Amino acid sequence: MALGRRKAVTLAVAALLIGGVAGCGGGGGTGDAASGSASSGKVTVEWWNISTSEPLKSFWVQKVKEFESAHPGVTIKNVPIENEAFKAKLSTVTQSGKTPDIYTTWGGGVLKQQIDAGLVKELTTDAASWLGDFTPAAMQAYQFDGKSYGVPYDIGMVGFWYNKALFTKAGVTTPPATWTEFLDAVKKLKAAGVTPIALAGKEKWPGHYYWAYLAMRIAGLDALKQAAADHDFTKPGFVAAGTRLKELTDLQPFQKGFLGAGYSTPDGQAATVSNGKAAMELMGQWAPVVHKDAGKGLGDDLGFFGFPAVEGGAGSATDVFGGGGGWALGVNAPPAATEFLKFISSAQVHRAAVETGALLPVLKGEEDAVKDPNLSVVAKALAGATGFQLYLDQAYPPAVGQEVNDSVAALIAGSKSPEQVAQAITDTAESE
Structure with missing residues (x-):
């Protein structure tokens, strides 16, 4: 559902x-x-x-x-x-x-x-x-x-669903709270022989979560709203979001064949995490249900943490992204x-x-009605959120949202630079 x-x-x-x-x-x-x-x-x-x-x-x-x-x-x-x-x-x-x-x-x-x-x-x-x-x-x-x-x-909100056992194996004792800590965790996981992140590259929308959250953390929510109004995504904060995402992709953190992977298919993103073949995924609150449908499920080894803060960014770590x-x-x-x-x-x-x-x-005041422990964490994070950003492929006009998905997917695949992503989204916004 x-x-x-x-x-x-x-x-x-x-x-x-x-x-x-x-x-x-x-x-x-x-x-x-x-x-x-x-x-x-x-x-x-x-x-x-x-x-x-x-x-x-x-x-x-x-x-x-x-x-x-x-x-x-x-x-x-x-x-x-x-x-x-x-x-x-x-x-x-x-x-x-x-x-x-x-x-x-x-x-x-x-x-x-x-x-x-x-x-x-x-x-x-x-x-x-x-x-x-x-x-x-x-x-x-x-x-x-x-x-x-x-x-x-x-x-709901998007955050990182992770395998506690694989984090422990790699010596990652606590969920990363900053982008630097997150990159360090990725490096530790790779060093331990663990695929850090599963991604459904074929479907594009899961990849836009990374760029959107980084834009929120670096440029801030007001910048995202202003960009929608003046049709300009070329300002430094948006380029920096792409640069930070490229830092991640340069570490080759995703599973083999991720560019052709679906989300809920038997060999897709959700199943890769659910079957213990990757340590985490950036996904919405529905992830545990899909894990059970697509794979074995992680049971008590499943955990959740919010998207980390970016040092020096204008956004708050308690601002959330979802829909x-x-x-x-x-x-x-x-x-x-x-x-x-x-x-x-x-x-x-x-x-x-x-x-x-x-x-x-x-x-x-309804957070106590949520009985699942992980979903309870999500509900409490939402209740205490200082700001909320709707999925960019839904918040913006459809053509702009699609360009965000397409251009970020190209960045992750290595065929567009951070500057080209920002310019492509701007060009589409100006034509609307």
């Missing part, structure tokens, strides 16, 4: 770019049920979501029944759709200027395109009494110009859709969803 959420980030970006969402006009539900039945005192709310597997599939079925029981005359048309089918179907309906009443969104640049096309209901006023219940980090991807256009249901899923409302969604959104976002319902193990908290 968690893997599907992250894959959907890049898939949704691609689909909506191809679909030309920004060129759509108008808005409204996908059918006549929401508006056409209001005069009879009955209303149907169409809800597209990606909860096609357990435990959330059954969980939401039950919550729909509870809501309908408490709201006579309201029918929630629950439409779970697999990720790839979802992004294709949503792209098709948005091209015609429509959306479901409630639908899954990952926020960022794709949601902004839908907003600019007039397809999304603003929630700032209608949900004012409960928007403050969400953590600031969780809400960030759904807010633009001080207004809210969606709410989160899940959030999650959320809900948006179609611009013509009926009031019942807002009521249902409030219900599934309530503390009681969301805490129960978190306790299934499928989600991480987006509401304040």
Whole structure:
């Protein structure tokens, strides 16, 4: 389930770019049920979501029944759709200027395109009494110009998942807290005959995590926001991020054949770590689930640490990078859709969803609902984050996000310099 959420980030970006969402006009539900039945005192709310597997599939079925029981005359048309089918179907309906009443969104640049096309209901006023219940980090991807256009249901962060036994074998006694310590750990692992890092070079998006985090640590979050506004990624902090990443790649830290490796394939990034063939990977909170699916799993040997600080950098080590899923409302969604959104976002319902193990908290004070020890570390890090940066391939317009992925992949492969990466991203941003 968690893997599907992250894959959907890049898939949704691609689909909506191809679909030309920004060129759509108008808005409204996908059918006549929401508006056409209001005069009879009955209303149907169409809800597209990606909860096609357990435990959330059954969980939401039950919550729909509870809501309908408490709201006579309201029918929630629950439409779970697999990720790839979802992004294709949503792209098709948005091209015609429509959306479901409630639908899954990952926020960022794709949601902004839908907003600019007039397809999304603003929630700032209608949900004012409960928007403050969400953590600031969780809400960030759904807010633009001080207004809210969606709410989160899940959030996570990227960090290093590592094999404690392999660290011990190499004499790495504590997780590295600085970039210098991290490079030293890589050298110690190699000296001990251990592959330091697994990477899915073929899929590109895992590689952009390194450049993005280094840019955060060196240039700072404000610099990333400013670069998006003035379309300039050539400033020293971004070039330095590429230079630091090249320091890492020059150590040849990745597994053999990493440029052709997938993420969740039997011989991919997750399986390489899960089967003890590499010491760590930089990945999101879904990693433990994928480890179990793709390999043997590390059990108690699995640990987690945040991306290290870079000495002299302007960014904070407590700023985190990640993303999650959320809900948006179609611009013509009926009031019942807002009521249902409030219900599934309530503390009681969301805490129960978190306790299934499928989600991480987006509401304040829910960290204790996370039972898995490693995910608890992630939840606490998120709760204490001083800043939050959405995945760059989701935060920026789709073409810019794709260029980040492509250019960073070229840097890791040795075919682009740090300066060329910065210039390529800038050129794409200026053309948008």
